[in-house]
Amino acid sequence: MSKKRLLSGVKPSGRSHIGNYFGAMRQFVALAETHDAFVFVADYHAMNTVHDAEKLRQNIIDVVLDYLAVGLDPKSVVLFKQSDLPEHTELCWIFNTITTMPYLQRAHAYKDAVARGKEINVGTFDYPMLMAADILLYEPDVVPVGADQKQHVEYARDTAEKFNRMYGDTFKLPNTYTPKNVAVVPGVDGQKMSKSYNNTIPLFASNDELRKSAMSVVTDSKGVDEPKDPETCNVFALHKLVGTEALDDIEKRYREGGIGYKESKEVLAERLIALVTPLREKRTELQGKQGLVEEVLAEGAEKARMVALKKMEEVRRVVGVTI
Ligand code: ADP
Ligand code: TRP
Numbered sequence: 096m097s098k099k100r101l102l103s104g105v106k107p108s109g110r111s112h113i114g115n116y117f118g119a120m121r122q123f124v125a126l127a128e129t130h131d132a133f134v135f136v137a138d139y140h141a142m143n144t145v146h147d148a149e150k151l152r153q154n155i156i157d158v159v160l161d162y163l164a165v166g167l168d169p170k171s172v173v174l175f176k177q178s179d180l181p182e183h184t185e186l187c188w189i190f191n192t193i194t195t196m197p198y199l200q201r202a203h204a205y206k207d208a209v210a211r212g213k214e215i216n217v218g219t220f221d222y223p224m225l226m227a228a229d230i231l232l233y234e235p236d237v238v239p240v241g242a243d244q245k246q247h248v249e250y251a252r253d254t255a256e257k258f259n260r261m262y263g264d265t266f267k268l269p270n271t272y273t274p275k276n277v278a279v280v281p282g283v284d285g286q287k288m289s290k291s292y293n294n295t296i297p298l299f300a301s302n303d304e305l306r307k308s309a310m311s312v313v314t315d316s317k318g319v320d321e322p323k324d325p326e327t328c329n330v331f332a333l334h335k336l337v338g339t340e341a342l343d344d345i346e347k348r349y350r351e352g353g354i355g356y357k358e359s360k361e362v363l364a365e366r367l368i369a370l371v372t373p374l375r376e377k378r379t380e381l382q383g384k385q386g387l388v389e390e391v392l393a394e395g396a397e398k399a400r401m402v403a404l405k406k407m408e409e410v411r412r413v414v415g416v417t418i
Contacts, residue, residue, distance in 0.1 A: 101130035101272075102235035104137035104177065104226070107154035108144070111161045112295035113367075114280035114288030117336050119241060120298075122274040124166045126239055132172040133233050133399060134162070136392075139177050139184065139225060143218045159388045161298070164378035175395030177229065182403040186228035187221070189414060190254050193261060194224055198253075203246050227251035230269050232403045237272040245271050262413040280336060281329045283312045296333075299375045302368050309333075309364035310357075319355035330359045339366045 103123065111120065127134065138155055145151045155176065167174065177183050199205065202223050208215050218225075223246075230238055230251040238248050248271040255266035279287050282294030289295070296308040312330050317323050325331040325346050334342060339362060348354035381387060411417045 098129065098131040099236040100133070100234065101126055101237050101239065102133040102135075102230060102233045102269075103239050104135050104140070104229055105158055105162070106137045106141050107151070107158040108141055109154060109290050110157070110295070111298045112288055112290065113298055113336075114282070114295065116165065116298050117280050118277055120162065120165050122277065123239060124162075126237075126272075126274075127167060127172045130237070133235065133402075134167065134172055134174050135229070135395075135399070136176045137226075137229070139218075140222065143216060143222065156388050159391065160378055160381055163381050163387075163391070164299070164374050169391045169395065173395050173398045174391055175399045176392050179392065179396040180232075180399055180403050182232055182400075182407045183225065183228050185407060186232055186410060187225040189410060190224045190227055190258070191221065193257055194254065199223060202250065203243075223247050223250040224254070227254040231255050231266045232406050233399075234267040234402075234406070235269055238269050239272040239274065242273055245273065265409060265413055278332075278336065281332050283308055283329075285313050285329045296367065298371065299378050300371065301375075302372075305367045305371060306364040309360045309367055312360060312363075314356040317356075319358075320352045322352045323349045323354075323356075325349040328356075328359075330356060330363055333363055334359070334366070337363070337366045337370050339363065 123134070126132070136155055136158055138151065141151065141154065145154065159174070162174070163169065199220055204222060205215065205220055208219060226247045227250055230248065231254070238251075240248060248269060252268050255268050259265055282288035282292055283296065284292070284294040286292055286294060297304065300308065309330075312333065314328060314330060315323075328349065331346070331349065334345065339345065345354060345359065345362070349359075408417075
């Protein structure tokens with residue numbers, strides 16, 4: 096039986112953190128091993144917020160290195176960059192012509208931006224159509240995304256249905272896949288860890304930075320001997336994620352009293368260091384390979400093009416621009 100096709104995009108938006116790692120990157124690498132996987136850097140999506148060329152370039156290189164360092168294998172995964180395939184923006188345009196403004200005005204991301212009183216660019220408004228094009232070009236069986244992106248995949252599905260009704264069966268309807276049991280990783284301030292909240296523990300941080308992050312996790316002010324509730328403690332939540340050893344013992348000492356937050360954080364710091372060190376070393380090694388990122392992306396683009404070109408030929412024919 097042939098493998099199911101998986102496709103997902105990653106926005107190059109700055110330093111990866113352990114929330115990204117446990118919430119997305121790790122699952123992704125595992126899924127990619129059992130699927131015919133297409134993973135791309137959504138650089139045109141990132142352009143809605145990044146207008147500094149040097150920064151965008153750096154973010155693109157960083158995200159590729161990050162994914163390679165956590166184990167994505169470019170020999171078995173088609174890893175490419177959205178902007179290398181003009182078919183994405185071309186198909187987005189065609190979808191724009193069959194999509195109405197009120198429909199896009201109902202998107203959560205757009206409504207949130209409006210609610211926050213932000214000035215919204217056309218690219219942000221049209222975000223779901225570019226994403227629909229990203230997805231539908233490759234006819235994936237599954238599109239793994241976080242909960243916040245589910246609606247966008249539904250937009251892609253709706254758009255495929257509408258196109259198929261207008262022009263005949265052309266696109267396969269995609270399904271989302273949200274991995275189960277993926278906890279929301281808390282940041283050092285207890286809110287969801289996110290680059291937007293400045294509360295992250297960076298994934299490829301130095302040992303010092305990891306220690307500093309661990310020590311800065313907010314807790315209540317209970318003393319060493321007081322009983323503590325592990326269920327509501329941010330430090331404990333992080334222990335569970337990073338797989339701290341002797342967790343039962345720590346939990347017992349929380350409940351009975353006898354472990355201070357300082358000690359708990361020190362244990363966490365050491366565990367974080369153990370987790371991050373091999374990933375960081377791998378990343379440094381990859382970073383030292385001149386031209387590696389360019390090479391991986393060029394190879395990926397070539398493979399992606401074989402699929403995207405074929406689909407676009409069909410689309411141009413059915414809409415009538417091929418004469
Ligand atoms: P950020 O909020 O830092 O900008 P992104 O929105 O770029 O992160 O998220 C990239 C991926 O990482 C998404 O799939 C998202 O669901 C996942 N992710 C981000 N933050 C967390 C978190 N705190 N816990 C679990 N998963 C997360
Ligand atoms: N919008 C996604 C995010 O913010 C990134 C993305 C762009 C994507 N195109 C995609 C994800 C296509 C899955 C499929 O994380």
